[in-house]
Amino acid sequence: MKAKIVSTASYLPEKVLSNADLEKLVDTTDEWITSRTGMKERRLAADDEFTSNMGTKAAKLAMERAGLESKDVDLILVATLTPDYMFPSTACLIQRELKAENAAAMDFQAACSGYIYGLSIAKGYIQAGMYKNIILIAAEKLSAIVDYEDRGTSILFGDGASACVISSEGSGLEIDAVTLGADGNLAEILIMPAGGVRNPASKETVENRDHYIKMEGREVFKHAVRRMEAASQKCVEISGVDEIHWLVPHQANIRIIEVLAKRFKIPMEKVFLTIHKYGNTSASSVGIALDELLNEKKIEKGENILLPAFGAGLTWGAALLTKE
Numbered sequence: 407m408k409a410k411i412v413s414t415a416s417y418l419p420e421k422v423l424s425n426a427d428l429e430k431l432v433d434t435t436d437e438w439i440t441s442r443t444g445m446k447e448r449r450l451a452a453d454d455e456f457t458s459n460m461g462t463k464a465a466k467l468a469m470e471r472a473g474l475e476s477k478d479v480d481l482i483l484v485a486t487l488t489p490d491y492m493f494p495s496t497a498c499l500i501q502r503e504l505k506a507e508n509a510a511a512m513d514f515q516a517a518c519s520g521y522i523y524g525l526s527i528a529k530g531y532i533q534a535g536m537y538k539n540i541i542l543i544a545a546e547k548l549s550a551i552v553d554y555e556d557r558g559t560s561i562l563f564g565d566g567a568s569a570c571v572i573s574s575e576g577s578g579l580e581i582d583a584v585t586l587g588a589d590g591n592l593a594e595i596l597i598m599p600a601g602g603v604r605n606p607a608s609k610e611t612v613e614n615r616d617h618y619i620k621m622e623g624r625e626v627f628k629h630a631v632r633r634m635e636a637a638s639q640k641c642v643e644i645s646g647v648d649e650i651h652w653l654v655p656h657q658a659n660i661r662i663i664e665v666l667a668k669r670f671k672i673p674m675e676k677v678f679l680t681i682h683k684y685g686n687t688s689a690s691s692v693g694i695a696l697d698e699l700l701n702e703k704k705i706e707k708g709e710n711i712l713l714p715a716f717g718a719g720l721t722w723g724a725a726l727l728t729k730e
């Protein structure tokens with residue numbers, strides 16, 4: 407049995423945060439941000455717009471595009487590191503909005519690798535014959551946990567959501583192979599230290615700004631390149647394909663993406679980028695880029711798309727999709 411992505415969708419909030427806006431918040435310049443990251447703008451959710459709202463919008467559009475009715479959804483998977491609540495899950499909030507009363511619903515967390523982990527979970531359920539129609543949603547309101555006094559992180563992140571319908575029937579992109587990995591030894595190099603049970607919210611955690619993203623940028627950069635390359639290599643080997651037609655990577659830094667493209671000999675015109683418009687939207691990033699690729703370019707039958715990702719945890723992974 408094959409697991410196929412039969413539709414994709416994304417949702418980006420309207421408000422734009424430009425490099426010029428960031429110059430007013432922290433000690434940085436448009437020139438520095440552009441040359442070091444490739445980013446020009448990112449989107450910010452409204453004050454009354456949350457991860458579940460953005461995820462619902464993307465999911466509804468993906469269902470409409472797939473012609474999937476609410477009653478036929480078997481499972482709702484949500485990848486996010488910025489859930490509306492610690493509990494209940496954002497997946498349950500989205501299930502309520504979708505009126506998908508026959509669906510099971512759960513969140514999972516693999517940071518920026520969330521979309522790839524989600525493809526793997528969905529592929530496993532479908533190939534085991536347990537479910538027919540799964541909605542994978544990746545949604546983030548990162549602006550709620552970004553420290554707009556820290557120039558090392560505030561320039562990088564934006565808000566947004568992506569979704570796809572993964573089914574055993576219909577046609578689209580077959581999920582050929584997925585490889586995943588993790589290294590918890592490096593958990594602390596990219597972390598939000600407080601708000602969980604280890605450091606529950608207190609006056610001290612708020613004063614220390616511990617409810618925001620903390621990152622050792624240079625270390626993360628180094629591991630991102632190494633791990634995405636290895637995961638991609640393994641994925642290509644497992645799937646047995648001899649050509650990659652499109653690279654749709656996690657949109658964390660243009661320099662990381664360029665190294666990856668070079669290693670796999672993929673010309674930059676075959677690398678799909680949204681980084682200049684949306685920055686790093688964590689779990690949503692690969693899904694947003696995949697959706698825009700499918701809307702903007704014609705993918706021919708038999709063409710392959712490689713999706714590598716990397717994130718906090720550390721986590722990483724890659725997926726190889728083939729157009730049917």
Ligand code: COA
Nearest residue numbers: 433434435438442518557558623624626627658659716717
């Ligand atoms: N504007 C201007 N200068 C800045 C700056 C900013 N926004 N942020 C850092 N700098 C400064 C540093 O203070 C440092 O100054 P110093 O040399 O006087 O100490 C200098 O620029 C270089 O800092 P460094 O951290 O080495 O820069 P970098 O080239 O590694 O770029 C990142 C920083 C964050 C853009 C880069 O490390 C990165 O993208 N890392 C991976 C991040 C990532 O992918 N995270 C998500 C994983 S999913």
